[in-house]
Amino acid sequence: DTEVTQTPKHLVMGMTNKKSLKCEQHMGHRAMYWYKQKAKKPPELMFVYSYEKLSINESVPSRFSPECPNSSLLNLHLHALQPEDSALYLCASSQENLGGELFFGEGSRLTVL
Amino acid sequence: QKEVEQNSGPLSVPEGAIASLNCTYSDRGSQSFFWYRQYSGKSPELIMSIYSNGDKEDGRFTAQLNKASQYVSLLIRDSQPSDSATYLCAVKTPPGAGSYQLTFGKGTKLSVIP
Numbered sequence: 001d002t003e004v005t006q007t008p009k010h011l012v013m014g015m016t017n018k019k020s021l022k023c024e025q026h027m028g029h030r031a032m033y034w035y036k037q038k039a040k041k042p043p044e045l046m047f048v049y050s051y052e053k054l055s056i057n058e059s060v061p062s063r064f065s066p067e068c069p070n071s072s073l074l075n076l077h078l079h080a081l082q083p084e085d086s087a088l089y090l091c092a093s094s095q096e097n098l099g100g101e102l103f104f105g106e107g108s109r110l111t112v113l
Numbered sequence: 114q115k116e117v118e119q120n121s122g123p124l125s126v127p128e129g130a131i132a133s134l135n136c137t138y139s140d141r142g143s144q145s146f147f148w149y150r151q152y153s154g155k156s157p158e159l160i161m162s163i164y165s166n167g168d169k170e171d172g173r174f175t176a177q178l179n180k181a182s183q184y185v186s187l188l189i190r191d192s193q194p195s196d197s198a199t200y201l202c203a204v205k206t207p208p209g210a211g212s213y214q215l216t217f218g219k220g221t222k223l224s225v226i227p
Contacts, residue, residue, distance in 0.1 A: 042201055042217035042219055042220060043201075043217055045213070045215070048213050056212070090156055090157070098208050098213045099205075100145045100147050100162065100203060100205035100215050101147065101159055102149075102157075102159060102215075103159065104156040104157050107155075107156045
């Protein structure tokens, strides 16, 4: 059983929709991450939250908007996405601030029509 | 540009054999090294971390690190069909101001043949 939970597991949305991906970790970790992964590619870092503050934004388009309501929750708000944004979106957490031992959730597979 | 190189494979080994997965990295300042396993359609799972030169063993897995050669490897003994997955090497360099550097390789696809 994973201790990083992501919902929904699958999401299909149109280019004009607004939706959100949610992540919750029950590990007491200090850092939380959003990654994007396309097929047959490694994960690409999007955002890092450290102690509930956005510490890293890897020049992600503004149609992706992260939010960290508290130390256990991480959201990714989606608006006006493009078909090329279709991917597996992975949430991860780590005990060490900006650590390398990442614990990933199962991911949310997003399809943009 | 920090680089982590892996042979994309596929690497095919017979069941019961030793699978050897290799990774090289470009930044000599790298300090921490990780192996993640990713089954098709699933998320990555951390299986090994190594921080100092030498070998680190955990069950059937052994990670090997040689910082002088900028080389890290993963050995899987007694390979099982359930080990068939893509293995991602990840390398972390010390963060600078406002930066976070965990670089993933492109992954090696391992296929264990029954």
